[in-house]
Amino acid sequence: MSVEASPAVHGPAASDVTGAVVDVDIHENMPNLKVLLPYMEPQWQRHITDYGWAGVRSDYPYWPPTAGTGGIRMDAHPDTGGPAGSDLGLMRAQLLDRHDIGMGVLTGQHHFSGMRGWYEFAAAVASAYNDWQIEHWLERDPRLRGSVQIACQEPEAAAREIDRVGGHPRMVQVFLPMITHMPPVGDSFYRPVLDAMQRNGLQLALHVGQATKTPFGYHRYYVEWHSALPQAGMSELISLIFNGTFERYPELNVLLLEVGFTWVPHLMSRLDQQYRELRVEVPWVKRLPSEYLRERVKVTTQPMEQMSLHQLHKYLELMETDEMICFSSDYPHFDFDAPERVVPAGLPEDVKRKIMRENALSFYGVGA
């Protein structure tokens, strides 16, 4: 598949996004790996057809909350068979149509960047997924936007994949899982990837996954690991800020997925204090960390923590902005958040509109 590059034109004007909601995290859209075969060369195909490759492995434990169900909404399994989330029609009915979602960003599945060894194969599968995603999802519903999947283990090769499909008008971001056995994303290792993102007008989406560990690994129980996931998000931002990434890439914005937002005031306060104390070590950082966070980073609601209107206001006041938080549903996962219930009642309409729609449109430059 050849895609003509058209940087900085990704999708329609804001007025063309008709629904009230933008959902930036919809995943699990593949019915099975065989759908990728038409987009792969024979040398790679046989690992799916004959040798039984079943996806990226990790040392993720057997944990009851996800072991049986895969951690998904049981009602999202299509009647026609296949895993939850894999039927475009059912997803539209359960998510886009039902919740008045005018734009939804696919975040895929199988975190190819987390594969250990044989990176060429990881890259081939990521590439096939991109082509399949464009043909079978992006071009079948105008509300959908795509994430470029890469195998970041070889940044130069990943950059070529970004150049290959990143110009598609419905591709809005490059997807990177937070992979704690690799360097954090501000490390110079990733420069070819970030260079390619910038020249294709794409943003960076960081998402937790099975390759995301805490300082103590996976801990003992799923609830521990799942509770600690925001830490990897904080570390990625720490890395981006202190390595000067926001200075080097003035167009780069970053979206953190599936790690909530209540930690943002802490991170702003802590990093500003550390910067004041230790900035001599990182002279390439030109501004207070909280300023980069406010201007260049978006965080997402899912999993929405139960809070009163009063508490949400306090978090927003401590963040000193209501332009960082974007709604995300995490469909079709078990902890899906319905847009109607995500913010507490009584939130002023303009703030609600920012969280449910405008902050995401602004992040993707839609209507800018």
Added chain:
Amino acid sequence: MSVEASPAVHGPAASDVTGAVVDVDIHENMPNLKVLLPYMEPQWQRHITDYGWAGVRSDYPYWPPTAGTGGIRMDAHPDTGGPAGSDLGLMRAQLLDRHDIGMGVLTGQHHFSGMRGWYEFAAAVASAYNDWQIEHWLERDPRLRGSVQIACQEPEAAAREIDRVGGHPRMVQVFLPMITHMPPVGDSFYRPVLDAMQRNGLQLALHVGQATKTPFGYHRYYVEWHSALPQAGMSELISLIFNGTFERYPELNVLLLEVGFTWVPHLMSRLDQQYRELRVEVPWVKRLPSEYLRERVKVTTQPMEQMSLHQLHKYLELMETDEMICFSSDYPHFDFDAPERVVPAGLPEDVKRKIMRENALSFYGVGA
């Protein structure tokens, strides 16, 4: 040295603590390792006298902010020679006397629990440090309290050390570094240690150190690593809560040192939400995580983040308690916080008194 066990009597009544301030984190008190020789058997001594053992090693990087100075206050070096913090007289003059500190808790140095291999030697050095600490510091200034140092790699042996010195009336807690290459502290591995703490009426103090990593290891720059240190503290608390440690040990309270406090509202909110969603996995957890945090955990000011009175109030309101935060100076480290400047001006006197003194007294059961 033999110490008579007297559980639950650790130090004086609150009225005997005359200064306005309690400082729960004073370290680096050893002039050199040779001071430990009188407390060690010959088989261990020779590793200091002849073989040049110089302290617990880690793979901590060479980092400019700590490489030259060791990360300490240059004015804390005694005129008599020896490293900063190692002279009781100078420490008294610079810290206890100057800042009206009525009680100061020594948190030691050399994190023996972080040593890899040869745990018997680590235990011998920890044990010698305990005896030296009692004789040369605790018994020379009535304002000082001690931390039992252990080598937790062998929990049964560590428990015996806690029984040996934990009954000393000036010992108030067991010190554990946050060691991310070991299980987090709620893991059943540590039960012999926690059993011993409970029977000796001691609390648990967790402190960051060179063996504390983030999900991505050390990162590239010191400021990154140092910014991310609170994550290990969050993970330790997550582990304690979801492993049911607070239910199993009803007398156990936990103090987190050198990781600040602005992350506490986030952790409360996140853990309550995760508990509501996933509590089926951990039926031994009987209450909301935020309740354990409010009632059983103290956090500390150092390194104090710059904040307005208004912002501090917001953090306290989100925590729904003003009884979690304790003042700590981190003397003699470079980022020492002076008690006079740690809380913003205008904080109500009763709240200030809690932070500067009463919360710590309550944690140690002084005057209870």
